[in-house]
Amino acid sequence: MKLRTNALLYGVLAFMILTLAGSSCLARSMPVRRVPLNDEMGLLDDQMALEVKRMSQLLYRDFKSELAVLIISSTDGVNASDYALKVFNHWGLGQAGVDNGMLIMFAIDDRRVEIKPGTRYKHKFSESFCTSLLSNYVVPEMRAGRPAQGVFMATREVAAEIRRFEEAKGSSGSSSPGEALPGHSQSTSSQVSNNYRNSSTSSGSGSSGSSGSSAGTSRSSYSGSSGYSSPFNSPVLRFVLYGCMALWIAGGIFYYYMTFSKGTLLMSPWLFIILMLLSGFIIAFVASKAFNIADNTLDQVASGSGGISLISFLWMFSHICPRCNKYMNVHTRTLHYATYYSSGLGEKTEHCDHCGYHRVSTYTIPRKTRSSSSSSSSSRSYSGGGRSSGGGGGASW
Amino acid sequence: MKCPNCEGFLNDDTPVCESCGFDIHEFDKVLTIPAERDGLINDWAGALSEDGSGRIKERLHNFCEQTGMDCCLVTLESAAPRSPREFVFWLFNRWQIGGEGHLGVLVLLSLAERRIEVEVGNVLEKYITDDEAAGVLEHHAVPFFKKSDYDNGLYHSLDILARIIEHGVSEEKANETAN
The missing domain is CATH 3.10.310.50 (Diaminopimelate Epimerase; Chain A, domain 1)
Structure with a gap:
């Protein structure tokens, strides 16, 4: 019993740590979903804001594409690309299934601009395409100290590209995206950022991730090429990573198999918990750093398997014999069913075949209560139409 | 009380089953084992x-x-x-x-x-x-x-x-x- 409470304590503790660590990634709160334009800084004047909104609204009218522009001061240290992706998915831009959303995020104080296309546009808005688009139209305006103009240009160019893309698709006879239901859509891995730090005087030292070889030319000093390149792009590393994951999952399955079928614990439960959480950390880390590792599907798989293993582990936890630490049978059954007038009684039998540990405990099942919803529905059935009990009065004259 | 054989009903005063004829008094003759x-x-x-x-x-x-x-x-x-x-x-x-x-x-x-x-x-x-x-x-x-x-x-x-x-x-x- 003591071991079990201890291990449960470990588990809860580690879970809390994990939760805290997870929430710290989202330290910067999400901006309010304001489509087409969320100008947190008040950068654009009314005329310009109207123009930007109008371009997005026209796009929505014609193609049901959602183009959103977000202007914030800073991402507070979060990777701008990651942050933009989070905002995209948090807002759920575009129609579900069609994923025809588009997010342009400006982080003014960070001097970054990000374009996040939905899945529908990810081939069109490839990394190089976005880079050239931004460096041709947006970055010069930003550098020249006309951020509002830069926002306008970015919106105009992106809108024009979307329009071109949709028209080409429409002429080739593909189905209209407007039929799909609106909902949550996923942004893809294609991510493009541009760094428009005004660093021509310092020969590119300020621009993060710049190639640096052509720092002398005015263009490349702020084009910065890829703001974020994933280290997981190499196929060898990927293969190794997948292999590790497969090994890990197989090990977990083997552990459960040995526990449930053979009744032997390969390692003590708390050690297993720590290993599980460690692997969870690693998977979460990899998934957060490399969205494009498997086209944004791996994080769902990882979190799903993590959830399943957590649930099954919690279930397994009640099956460990406190005396000999092996698998034991736990059998629960109801002796008395609870009624509306009396509480019920159940029994829980723990029996270990290995050491003969046997413990029977009873638990009380709380009495049934009628839920408010059912009572309201029953009252509703009487409320339709007037009912008379046959009384009433008459008068004659 | 219930009859042990046929689950019928036995009266407390006359413990004889109506349906199967089970009579509790017969036991007093047969079973002499129990002490107090x-x-x-x-x-x-x-x-x-x-x-x-x-x-x-x-x-x-x-x-x-x-x-x-x-x-x-x-x-x-x-x-x-x-x-x-x-x-x-x-x-x-x-x-x-x-x-x-x-x-x-x-x-x-x-x-x-x-x-x-x-x-x-x-x-x-x-x-x-x-x-x-x-x-x-x-x-x-x-x-x-x-x-x-x-x-x-x-x-x-x-x-x-x-x-x-x-x-x-x-x-x-x-x-x-x-x-």
């Missing part, structure tokens, strides 16, 4: 160890103190010439377990027939029915008896029976105070 009742545990077969007997006695004593009911455990070598089912019925009525109101439980273990029987007073049937009692024995006694572990089997089954009745009594008290 000796407390809560009558281990005539000597199946229990000292330790187990002590544990069971303590548990039954607690139960009797708490609920004011009666509970008795009997172990037998054999119930011959009648069946254990009939024997437990007869013993229950002969000893008047639980007094006039039949507020008691009698558990009988018969080693030769490999049977365990429980007889619940008919007033207590609102707390635990015959089927439930049989289920308790099936779950908690039989697995131990298969390994000849009579101490644990009897202890756990009596423990659960006692808990069920205690729960029912406390529920009833709670309902009374609520009303």
Whole structure:
């Protein structure tokens, strides 16, 4: 019993740590979903804001594409690309299934601009395409100290590209995206950022991730090429990573198999918990750093398997014999069913075949209560139409 | 009370079954084994160890103190010439377990027939029915008896029976105070 409470304590503790660590990634709160334009800084004047909104609204009218522009001061240290992706998915831009959303995020104080296309546009808005688009139209305006103009240009160019893309698709006879239901859509891995730090005087030292070889030319000093390149792009590393994951999952399955079928614990439960959480950390880390590792599907798989293993582990936890630490049978059954007038009684039998540990405990099942919803529905059935009990009065004259 | 053979009805005053003709008085002639009742545990077969007997006695004593009911455990070598089912019925009525109101439980273990029987007073049937009692024995006694572990089997089954009745009594008290 003591071991079990201890291990449960470990588990809860580690879970809390994990939760805290997870929430710290989202330290910067999400901006309010304001489509087409969320100008947190008040950068654009009314005329310009109207123009930007109008371009997005026209796009929505014609193609049901959602183009959103977000202007914030800073991402507070979060990777701008990651942050933009989070905002995209948090807002759920575009129609579900069609994923025809588009997010342009400006982080003014960070001097970054990000374009996040939905899945529908990810081939069109490839990394190089976005880079050239931004460096041709947006970055010069930003550098020249006309951020509002830069926002306008970015919106105009992106809108024009979307329009071109949709028209080409429409002429080739593909189905209209407007039929799909609106909902949550996923942004893809294609991510493009541009760094428009005004660093021509310092020969590119300020621009993060710049190639640096052509720092002398005015263009490349702020084009910065890829703001974020994933280290997981190499196929060898990927293969190794997948292999590790497969090994890990197989090990977990083997552990459960040995526990449930053979009744032997390969390692003590708390050690297993720590290993599980460690692997969870690693998977979460990899998934957060490399969205494009498997086209944004791996994080769902990882979190799903993590959830399943957590649930099954919690279930397994009640099956460990406190005396000999092996698998034991736990059998629960109801002796008395609870009624509306009396509480019920159940029994829980723990029996270990290995050491003969046997413990029977009873638990009380709380009495049934009628839920408010059912009572309201029953009252509703009487409320339709007037009912008379046959009384009433008459008068004659 | 119920007839042990045909589940028919026996009157308390004339304990003769109307449907199958079972007569409880016949047993007095046939079964002469039982001595007088000796407390809560009558281990005539000597199946229990000292330790187990002590544990069971303590548990039954607690139960009797708490609920004011009666509970008795009997172990037998054999119930011959009648069946254990009939024997437990007869013993229950002969000893008047639980007094006039039949507020008691009698558990009988018969080693030769490999049977365990429980007889619940008919007033207590609102707390635990015959089927439930049989289920308790099936779950908690039989697995131990298969390994000849009579101490644990009897202890756990009596423990659960006692808990069920205690729960029912406390529920009833709670309902009374609520009303």
